[in-house]
Amino acid sequence: xxxxxxxxxxxxxxxxxxxxxxxxxxxxxxxxxxxxxxxxxxxxxxxxxxxxxxxxxxxxxxxxxxxxxxxxxxxxxxxxxxxxxxxxxxxxxxxxxxxxxxxxxxxxxxxxxxxxxxxxxxxxxxxxxxxxxxxxxxxxxxxxxxxxxxxxxxxxxxx
Amino acid sequence: xxxxxxxxxxxxxxxxxxxxxxxxxxxxxxxxxxxxxxxxxxxxxxxxxxxxxxxxxxxxxxxxxxxxxxxxxxxxxxxxxxxxxxxxxxxxxxxxxxxxxxxx
Numbered sequence: 001x002x003x004x005x006x007x008x009x010x011x012x013x014x015x016x017x018x019x020x021x022x023x024x025x026x027x028x029x030x031x032x033x034x035x036x037x038x039x040x041x042x043x044x045x046x047x048x049x050x051x052x053x054x055x056x057x058x059x060x061x062x063x064x065x066x067x068x069x070x071x072x073x074x075x076x077x078x079x080x081x082x083x084x085x086x087x088x089x090x091x092x093x094x095x096x097x098x099x100x101x102x103x104x105x106x107x108x109x110x111x112x113x114x115x116x117x118x119x120x121x122x123x124x125x126x127x128x129x130x131x132x133x134x135x136x137x138x139x140x141x142x143x144x145x146x147x148x149x150x151x152x153x154x155x156x157x158x159x
Numbered sequence: 160x161x162x163x164x165x166x167x168x169x170x171x172x173x174x175x176x177x178x179x180x181x182x183x184x185x186x187x188x189x190x191x192x193x194x195x196x197x198x199x200x201x202x203x204x205x206x207x208x209x210x211x212x213x214x215x216x217x218x219x220x221x222x223x224x225x226x227x228x229x230x231x232x233x234x235x236x237x238x239x240x241x242x243x244x245x246x247x248x249x250x251x252x253x254x255x256x257x258x259x260x261x262x263x
Contacts, residue, residue, distance in 0.1 A: 073225035084235075097223060101189055105223030108232075113215045115174035115235030121218075122225035124187070 036126060037103040042096040045103040046134060049094060053142050060093075060135050060145030063120075071125040071151040080117035080135045080143070084110075090117040092136040099129040127154040161256050163244055168261040169236035177208065177216075179244045180229040181254060187222035203228055205247045210260070211240030236262045 046055065063077035082090045089112045095105040105123050117135070125131075130148040137143065164178035181203065188200025206218040206228070216232045234242070239262045245255040 095223075100223050101187070102221050102223060104221050106221060107219040109214075109217040109219075110232075111214065113210060113213050113235060114233050116233040118231075118233060119216075120231040122227075122229050124223050124225050 036099050036101055037097060039098040041103040042098045042132060045096055046094075049104075049107070050134070050136060050142055053140065055134060055142045055144050057144055059143040060133050062131065062133050062145045062147030064131065064147035064149045066148075067150045067152065068125065069152050071127065071154040073122045074125050074149055074151070075120065076123050076131065076147065077120040078118070078133050078145075082117045082135075082137065084112055084115055084117055086112045087138070089114075089138045090135050091138055093117075093119060094134045094136075095123065096132045096134065097123075097125070097129060098132070100124065100126045105131070125149060125151050125154065127151050161244070161246075161254060163256050163258055165242055165258045165260065167259070168263060171236060171238070171262050173236045174233050175236055175260070176231065176233055177242070177244075178229070178231050179206070179208070179256075180227060181246050182227050183246075183248070185220070185222065185224055185226045185228060189222070201249065203246050203248045206230060207243075207245050208232065208234070209243045210234050211238065215242075236260060238262050 059081040061079040065074065068074045078093055080090045082088065090110045093108040096103050097105055106121060108119050110117060128150045130146050133145050135143045160182040162180045166175050169175050183203050184201065186198055186201040190198045192198050200222065202222055203220050207214060208216045215234045218230060220228060240260060242258045242260050243255055245253055247253040
């Protein structure tokens with residue numbers, strides 16, 4: 001009778017299992033010093049920059065690829081609905097991550113000379129996540145938009 | 160190495176697209192070398208674009224910006240003048256490029 005009546009929870013320490021587990025441990029020890037930000041850190045970063053002003057959803061469009069093979073360089077496009085006149089324009093745009101080591105990725109300062117509230121750049125993403133972008137208008141109101149990317153190979157792990 | 164994409168001429172009131180890229184590793188300070196030692200952080204901290212002395216666009220970079228930081232932004236052409244693009248790293252070293260914009 002073959003021993004196929006083992007309970008599925010029993011771990012048999014085969015040579016293969018031991019080797020696989022040492023691999024996991026070494027990956028964990030590489031990742032351990034990378035304290036990553038949490039969604040709460042992103043909220044705190046918003047408070048540090050803008051105080052306790054309410055953040056309204058809308059007016060900010062974030063364009064990110066649905067899938068990124070490499071988190072070291074992900075294109076992000078940001079567009080804010082604003083006429084960009086002297087009286088009504090975007091003053092500041094902040095990109096925030098709930099998962100990278102530092103919540104704030106970039107801050108942009110704009111004014112009426114910019115003419116159009118559209119910015120694009122390339123960011124690092126330490127794993128699959130939803131980035132938040134906050135725009136501060138000249139009247140002091142805050143607006144936000146989000147964009148998500150599925151990252152198959154995160155930044156920081158590889159070179 | 161710096162690469163700038165800016166039109167040489169524009170109509171008055173036209174909104175022009177500007178692209179700026181500088182070659183830089185943007186070392187995060189989180190990576191380790193082959194000996195296991197942390198590679199120290201080395202990043203560009205800020206970028207500024209001015210148009211005839213007026214600030215058009217400014218960016219503040221953190222380690223979450225990818226290597227060779229690239230930016231696309233816009234400016235409203237109002238009169239003939241110089242566009243300057245300048246980057247400053249965390250040590251205070253800076254690099255500047257200039258382009259003339261002729262407005263008709």
